[in-house]
Amino acid sequence: MGTQLAADVAIIGGGCAGLAAGVALSKAGIRVNLFESSHQLGGRARAIQWQSQTLDNGQHILLGAYSATLQLLETSGVNLDHALLRLPLELVMQDEFSLYASPHLPAPLHILAGLLQAQGLSFPERLAAVKLMVRLRLRNFALEQDMPLQVLLAGQPQRLISMLWEPLCLAALNTPLATASAQVFLNVLRDSFARAKSDSDMLLPRQDLSVLLADPAANYIQARGGNVSLNTAVERISQAGDKLYIHTQATSQQYSHIIVATSPFRVAPLLAEVPDAADSIERCHSLQYQPIYTVYLQYPTSTRLDRPMKGLSNRLGQWIFDRGLLYGQHGLMAVVISAEGRHQGLTQEQLATGVAQEIEQLYPQLQNPLWHKVIAEKRATFACTAKLQRPEQLTAIRGLLLAGDYVSSGSTLQDYPATIEGAVRSGFSAAENIINSL
Numbered sequence: 001m002g003t004q005l006a007a008d009v010a011i012i013g014g015g016c017a018g019l020a021a022g023v024a025l026s027k028a029g030i031r032v033n034l035f036e037s038s039h040q041l042g043g044r045a046r047a048i049q050w051q052s053q054t055l056d057n058g059q060h061i062l063l064g065a066y067s068a069t070l071q072l073l074e075t076s077g078v079n080l081d082h083a084l085l086r087l088p089l090e091l092v093m094q095d096e097f098s099l100y101a102s103p104h105l106p107a108p109l110h111i112l113a114g115l116l117q118a119q120g121l122s123f124p125e126r127l128a129a130v131k132l133m134v135r136l137r138l139r140n141f142a143l144e145q146d147m148p149l150q151v152l153l154a155g156q157p158q159r160l161i162s163m164l165w166e167p168l169c170l171a172a173l174n175t176p177l178a179t180a181s182a183q184v185f186l187n188v189l190r191d192s193f194a195r196a197k198s199d200s201d202m203l204l205p206r207q208d209l210s211v212l213l214a215d216p217a218a219n220y221i222q223a224r225g226g227n228v229s230l231n232t233a234v235e236r237i238s239q240a241g242d243k244l245y246i247h248t249q250a251t252s253q254q255y256s257h258i259i260v261a262t263s264p265f266r267v268a269p270l271l272a273e274v275p276d277a278a279d280s281i282e283r284c285h286s287l288q289y290q291p292i293y294t295v296y297l298q299y300p301t302s303t304r305l306d307r308p309m310k311g312l313s314n315r316l317g318q319w320i321f322d323r324g325l326l327y328g329q330h331g332l333m334a335v336v337i338s339a340e341g342r343h344q345g346l347t348q349e350q351l352a353t354g355v356a357q358e359i360e361q362l363y364p365q366l367q368n369p370l371w372h373k374v375i376a377e378k379r380a381t382f383a384c385t386a387k388l389q390r391p392e393q394l395t396a397i398r399g400l401l402l403a404g405d406y407v408s409s410g411s412t413l414q415d416y417p418a419t420i421e422g423a424v425r426s427g428f429s430a431a432e433n434i435i436n437s438l
């Protein structure tokens, strides 16, 4: 263990942001106290037990461009080759559309060639996609001002939008095209498509999210003298002069720095007694949310798809993952439905039945699931809308910082949607702010 630096840091929340902050501070020799209200870590990226199975609260996918996340995993000792299945970008939407990044060309030509050769689009449609990508690259994916993605895409053929841009927007921003931030979408395109070729790779977890992310990070923090307390909700933060206090049901403790790494809707009650926190509270309060549903369907163990992930177009379900191919959970499929939609008006039973029927039409080998489980995360992510005023990381109170997927990066050209990467970057930058202030 290295020399300990003089700071008493509390982290409230053991999701990706809080854990990333804890790992970065521990690495710098700063012991942290991390408080997690739930009985487990991981927040919105966690494993859950269902009957005898381990599921995830939602099927997650990572990208090669998730540099901060990969750094977090590596620092925590995760063997990336073992934990993640790395596949070159491919979008396969049933038999209607497919796009493969070219294996022979460097970035960004690998994507442009993939677009030009995409199956299921007419030549004018493919050309329109390429022209847009070239135009965006020429302006370095930066807009003079943000706008809804639908406005940016005006002029693109409708079929191209529904086969390519809309599924990408829902997968990346979990926000409908009509309101999604074009600039944040372009930030993701730039980072994934326009730099190194491996940035556009899809990284599919081969371990449940707790084994992949939360457990190694918590072990790292504890091995460097930090504390991770589960079942410990912080009830409020108070300030007396320049001193900050954390109050749980059992104790009140003073800290030099506090990182609030909860979901944004948990920030207001925590900061209610802190004078000068009004701006942070107000901005958190103004965020809106979008759901993600995951429908798990178990088929006989001999059932499998021909690839681990496939797109579904114009259906209730949007993506189907074969957890047999990924996790060895043979016959188990996870169907993901991002953002708001008609599925929200259905009961879980109706939704599972509807999704199973759709899948049976597409893949005759997938018939009569043995059981199903629907996980509805109603506030899965903040709505990543155009011109959103995100809460800043530094609050008006010295030593009190916010971290989370929703927190501003300080530049709209760097802002990410609600993703593991956004959360980890925010956690890292909170840690860096504290380290630099010492």
Ligand SMILES: Cc1cc2nc3c(=O)[nH]c(=O)nc-3n(C[C@H](O)[C@H](O)[C@H](O)COP(=O)(O)OP(=O)(O)OC[C@H]3O[C@@H](n4cnc5c(N)ncnc54)[C@H](O)[C@@H]3O)c2cc1C
Residues within 6 Å of the ligand: 012, 013, 014, 015, 016, 017, 018, 035, 036, 037, 038, 041, 042, 043, 044, 045, 057, 058, 059, 060, 061, 062, 232, 233, 234, 235, 261, 262, 263, 266, 270, 292, 293, 294, 377, 379, 380, 381, 403, 404, 405, 406, 418, 419, 420, 421, 422, 423
């Ligand atoms: C179904 C679903 C699918 C997703 N798919 C993807 C994907 O494919 N790829 C991707 O990159 N991202 C995906 N995401 C988004 C990603 O999971 C989140 O962006 C990320 O996990 C958010 O991390 P966070 O640390 O900011 O917040 P959270 O995970 O919400 O962490 C906050 C933590 O704070 C704790 N807490 C709250 N209040 C208190 C308190 N008072 N005291 C102590 N602790 C408290 C909570 O229990 C929680 O553990 C998905 C999310 C969902 C829900």
